[in-house]
Amino acid sequence: MRVTLFTFLLILFVKPILAQEDCNLTIRGKVIHAENNEPIESAFILILENESGAVTDYNGLFRVSNICPGTYTIKIQYLGHQDYIEKLEIKSNSNFTFRMAAEDISLEGVDIHGHQDALITTNSVSSIYGEVLRSTRGQTLGESLKKIPGVNTYSSGSTIQKPVIHGLHSNRVLILNNGVRLEGQQWGSDHAPEIDPFIANEISVVKGAETVRFGADAMGGVILVNPAPLPVKAIQKGEIDLIGYSNGLGLNAAASFTGGSEKIKGLGYRIQGSSKIAGNVQTPGYMLDNTGVNEINFSGALGYSNSRLGTELYVSNFRTTIGILSDSHTGNLSDLESIIENGRPFREAVFKYEIQNPKQEVDHQLVKAKIHYHLNDGSKLNFQYSFQRNHRQEFDRRRGELNERASLDMVLFTNSLDLSYNHQTRKNWDGAVGAQVMQQANSNIPGTGVIPLIPNFDMINLGIYAIEKFTNGPLELEGGLRFDSRHVEAARIIRGDLQERNFKFNNFSAFFGGVYALTRNLTFNSNLASAWRPPNINEQFSQGLHHGLAAIEIGNPDFESEQSFKWLNTINYNSNNLKIELTAYANRINNYIYLNPTEEQFISLRGTFNVFEYLQTDANLIGTDLSAIWNVSSNWEVFSRGSIVRAKNIIENSFLPFIPADRLESGISYQIASGSSKNNTKLSISNLLVAKQSREPEFDLAPAPPGYQLWNLGAQTSVNLGKNKLNIGLYANNVFNEVYKDYMNRFRYFTHELGRNVLIKLNYEF
Amino acid sequence: MKKLNFNLLILLLTTSIILFSSCESNDPEDENEGELITDVTLIFTEVDPTGGTVGTPFEVKASDPDGIELGSNPTIETINLGIGKTYRLELELFNRIENEDITEEIEEEADEHQFFFLGSAFVGSPVLTYVYDDADEDGNPIGLRGFVTVASTPTSNNAQFRLVLRHDLNKSYSGANNPNFENFVQAGGETDLDITFPLILN
Numbered sequence: 001m002r003v004t005l006f007t008f009l010l011i012l013f014v015k016p017i018l019a020q021e022d023c024n025l026t027i028r029g030k031v032i033h034a035e036n037n038e039p040i041e042s043a044f045i046l047i048l049e050n051e052s053g054a055v056t057d058y059n060g061l062f063r064v065s066n067i068c069p070g071t072y073t074i075k076i077q078y079l080g081h082q083d084y085i086e087k088l089e090i091k092s093n094s095n096f097t098f099r100m101a102a103e104d105i106s107l108e109g110v111d112i113h114g115h116q117d118a119l120i121t122t123n124s125v126s127s128i129y130g131e132v133l134r135s136t137r138g139q140t141l142g143e144s145l146k147k148i149p150g151v152n153t154y155s156s157g158s159t160i161q162k163p164v165i166h167g168l169h170s171n172r173v174l175i176l177n178n179g180v181r182l183e184g185q186q187w188g189s190d191h192a193p194e195i196d197p198f199i200a201n202e203i204s205v206v207k208g209a210e211t212v213r214f215g216a217d218a219m220g221g222v223i224l225v226n227p228a229p230l231p232v233k234a235i236q237k238g239e240i241d242l243i244g245y246s247n248g249l250g251l252n253a254a255a256s257f258t259g260g261s262e263k264i265k266g267l268g269y270r271i272q273g274s275s276k277i278a279g280n281v282q283t284p285g286y287m288l289d290n291t292g293v294n295e296i297n298f299s300g301a302l303g304y305s306n307s308r309l310g311t312e313l314y315v316s317n318f319r320t321t322i323g324i325l326s327d328s329h330t331g332n333l334s335d336l337e338s339i340i341e342n343g344r345p346f347r348e349a350v351f352k353y354e355i356q357n358p359k360q361e362v363d364h365q366l367v368k369a370k371i372h373y374h375l376n377d378g379s380k381l382n383f384q385y386s387f388q389r390n391h392r393q394e395f396d397r398r399r400g401e402l403n404e405r406a407s408l409d410m411v412l413f414t415n416s417l418d419l420s421y422n423h424q425t426r427k428n429w430d431g432a433v434g435a436q437v438m439q440q441a442n443s444n445i446p447g448t449g450v451i452p453l454i455p456n457f458d459m460i461n462l463g464i465y466a467i468e469k470f471t472n473g474p475l476e477l478e479g480g481l482r483f484d485s486r487h488v489e490a491a492r493i494i495r496g497d498l499q500e501r502n503f504k505f506n507n508f509s510a511f512f513g514g515v516y517a518l519t520r521n522l523t524f525n526s527n528l529a530s531a532w533r534p535p536n537i538n539e540q541f542s543q544g545l546h547h548g549l550a551a552i553e554i555g556n557p558d559f560e561s562e563q564s565f566k567w568l569n570t571i572n573y574n575s576n577n578l579k580i581e582l583t584a585y586a587n588r589i590n591n592y593i594y595l596n597p598t599e600e601q602f603i604s605l606r607g608t609f610n611v612f613e614y615l616q617t618d619a620n621l622i623g624t625d626l627s628a629i630w631n632v633s634s635n636w637e638v639f640s641r642g643s644i645v646r647a648k649n650i651i652e653n654s655f656l657p658f659i660p661a662d663r664l665e666s667g668i669s670y671q672i673a674s675g676s677s678k679n680n681t682k683l684s685i686s687n688l689l690v691a692k693q694s695r696e697p698e699f700d701l702a703p704a705p706p707g708y709q710l711w712n713l714g715a716q717t718s719v720n721l722g723k724n725k726l727n728i729g730l731y732a733n734n735v736f737n738e739v740y741k742d743y744m745n746r747f748r749y750f751t752h753e754l755g756r757n758v759l760i761k762l763n764y765e766f
Numbered sequence: 767m768k769k770l771n772f773n774l775l776i777l778l779l780t781t782s783i784i785l786f787s788s789c790e791s792n793d794p795e796d797e798n799e800g801e802l803i804t805d806v807t808l809i810f811t812e813v814d815p816t817g818g819t820v821g822t823p824f825e826v827k828a829s830d831p832d833g834i835e836l837g838s839n840p841t842i843e844t845i846n847l848g849i850g851k852t853y854r855l856e857l858e859l860f861n862r863i864e865n866e867d868i869t870e871e872i873e874e875e876a877d878e879h880q881f882f883f884l885g886s887a888f889v890g891s892p893v894l895t896y897v898y899d900d901a902d903e904d905g906n907p908i909g910l911r912g913f914v915t916v917a918s919t920p921t922s923n924n925a926q927f928r929l930v931l932r933h934d935l936n937k938s939y940s941g942a943n944n945p946n947f948e949n950f951v952q953a954g955g956e957t958d959l960d961i962t963f964p965l966i967l968n
Contacts, residue, residue, distance in 0.1 A: 327954065329956060330956065331932075331958060331960075332960055335957050339951065346952050346953070347954040385781075397933070398801055399868075399871050399933065400875060402801055442791055444795075447797075448797060449797060449799055456791040456793070457791055458790055493795060493796045493797075603840065604840060605828060605829075605840050605960075605961055606960060607957055607959075607960030608960075
């Protein structure tokens with residue numbers, strides 16, 4: 001500590017070097033963590049010979065000017081890291097990258113940088129954490145992510161929300177649950193991600209295509225739900241959350257406890273759990289029948305780290321029961337047309353917690369074992385094995401004893417093995433080569449009394465990839481290549497007739513991107529990436545009634561994989577009082593699979609149904625996102641975030657369905673900071689404007705609803721109770737009880753969105 | 767240390783390979799589609815004003831061997847009724863694929879099911895009138911049995927006889943006890959059957 005202070009003083013009082021004719025050289029550089037390549041802010045750079053120095057900025061960049069040619073000893077210091085000393089010969093303007101290794105964990109009182117892997121990408125990454133994440137607690141993952149511009153939701157009523165990134169969702173975005181690809185029945189528009197948002201201490205969105213790193217499907221972007229790293233020293237801390245809300249009379253409770261062993265240094269653990277219960281929710285005019293939800297989740301993690309080795313074992317269980325609005329399940333086309341004409345459900349509902357059919361019961365288990373090992377040359381070996389089991393049951397209102405039986409009952413097992421080797425050369429180059437094996441088995445559980453929507457199948461996917469990054473001061477360039485081979489064997493029986501199909505998909509994907517720090521505050525990212533997605537099993541095999549939509553859907557087993565090319569550009573300005581992020585992108589998707597209405601209708605004894613078929617086309621999605629936060633003074637903050645996306649079916653020259661309308665959210669907050677007690681009280685008001693989606697597809701069951709605006713209020717404060725801290729939040733959403741429908745809700749045809757909701761959130765940290 | 771880690775890696779690899787090979791999907795099984803209705807039979811028996819049977823009953827059928835799966839369109843026969851006559855109408859529902867009598871199931875859950883009689887035969891300038899002749903435990907009509915009377919001076923000799931079966935509806939909804947309730951959707955529930963039979967009067 002004394003050394004650091006001394007260094008600091010030294011830098012402050014360094015005498016300006018006398019400018020000489022040939023002493024105009026500049027050393028630029030970047031300081032990063034050797035562990036995970038994240039930039040280090042506030043590291044001290046000293047040039048011992050001439051007592052000049054610098055401090056790294058937010059991006060880990062520094063610059064020392066007016067250097068005469070010669071040989072210098074450069075010394076870099078950063079708290080908790082080993083001093084870095086190197087002799088450098090400077091003949092011309094030079095650029096270096098320095099990697100700092102963490103000190104041994106036996107050092108007391110030093111904050112060790114744990115073995116958490118940061119995602120290193122030249123794509124821009126937007127994250128929510130800390131106070132912002134806390135303010136979203138209790139919401140679905142999709143709803144929480146709306147804090148990030150360009151991210152939206154595609155929902156089926158109030159209880160099922162899927163994240164949409166730049167107009168793409170379901171199998172076109174990838175969710176990583178603590179580093180593991182979430183493998184559920186993601187193809188379904190009414191299948192919400194099986195994730196407990198309470199496990200996260202940070203949720204990040206990569207808006208670029210990251211297929212090379214993560215495999216198929218990462219076409220629109222990647223969502224990373226990351227828990228905090230496990231402790232490597234003897235500490236004990238925990239958190240308790242209690243959230244209550246008025247609309248649906250819901251209650252959320254969550255607790256987590258994290259500890260590090262005193263006896264075995266480097267051993268840490270966490271146990272965590274959360275639960276949710278909510279009843280029927282209310283629109284401003286009426287109650288929505290059977291819209292309750294129950295959820296109970298828990299997870300446990302155990303890790304051991306020393307300076308070379310990092311290990312982690314993680315287990316989680318997710319279980320939910322979701323009520324589906326009763327009137328949303330219609331018997332035939334005339335039923336559907338009647339309820340659409342009515343614009344709201346026919347059934348008058350009363351408040352209750354009880355969930356009846358139709359409902360979904362889903363449970364998801366995840367086991368993950370992860371090891372990495374640092375080799376002598378600074379390179380790293382990674383091993384990760386994960387196992388997932390997803391059990392989905394969907395119940396409909398049926399006659400007699402069938403009502404007790406699920407009409408869709410499927411178990412999906414996923415085994416995944418990831419091996420990679422990360423290397424880093426002394427200065428400029430680092431990268432990774434890796435291989436991934438993923439195996440999946442989907443089984444329908446017999447006894448549903450319904451011909452299964454999708455067949456039983458076995459899938460195996462082999463992927464190999466290489467990524468290399470070049471860093472030179474403010475410039476980072478990155479490129480990667482991947483090859484995947486996927487084999488699928490599917491089988492089902494329809495009335496005694498065994499149908500079998502095997503599929504093989506081989507795909508290359510590649511990306512190239514870069515980041516350039518124009519100034520200390522301004523960085524520019526650009527990334528061009530290809531991605532692929534095999535056709536979903538439902539797009540290949542659907543051959544019948546999609547319950548509830550009064551639609552007969554016909555798949556095509558001969559589909560090819562979708563191929564996309566996404567170009568993402570981001571300008572980031574980050575100064576003390578102003579943060580601006582501007583993103584623009586273009587995404588071209590060839591063989592885009594979509595559901596097309598045919599002119600035909602199918603007549604049965606149950607009535608008439610519209611017939612839809614899955615088709616492939618080429619699609620273009622372009623758009624822009626903007627996020628700006630301006631700290632007007634130490635008390636006042638103004639923020640604004642907005643997004644625009646345009647999506648076209650190029651072959652048909654029409655618009656794609658369910659693309660988010662233009663939206664802009666703006667707000668202002670006032671912070672009452674009383675310095676002595678350190679409890680920060682913040683009041684905020686925000687306004688959300690959502691335009692009408694005027695770019696509608698040629699066929700829709702009903703025209704797009706008009707635009708709307710909502711007002712939300714928030715107040716939060718924290719109280720220090722000794723060493724512990726209590727965070728209190730009070731929020732009111734849709735303050736004026738606005739009556740509106742949202743284009744991105746599949747139930748918009750016959751329901752309005754939720755009315756006013758008042759939430760109280762208590763968070764206790766100990 | 768390094769060797770230990772290496773061994774650990776080998777162990778984990780071996781374990782994963784074992785886990786991988788043990789995870790396979792089950793063989794598909796044929797489903798018993800107990801819910802389908804493939805055959806609907808309307809049994810008409812002429813009655814005299816006192817309710818006594820006149821002549822022999824006759825059947826009119828609608829059938830769809832594929833249920834609601836894609837395939838052939840349903841076969842729907844024509845109803846022939848005599849002007850001015852009254853008939854007892856009994857309905858029988860059957861699942862041919864699984865050989866199940868659905869009529870029994872409806873009787874067991876009578877409080878959740880109801881038939882409606884619509885189309886130009888019953889609505890607008892009706893040529894037929896329908897009266898329920900059965901009731902569930904709450905005293906609400908079902909429609910498995912009833913009486914159809916043909917007008918003595920019908921405005922037309924042919925019309926559409928639309929039969930709708932709803933389940934899970936609110937049977938005490940205002941107007942729902944009317945067999946010709948056009949706004950039956952307002953009572954909630956879902957449609958199980960919606961068949962339009964051609965009707966000829968002679």
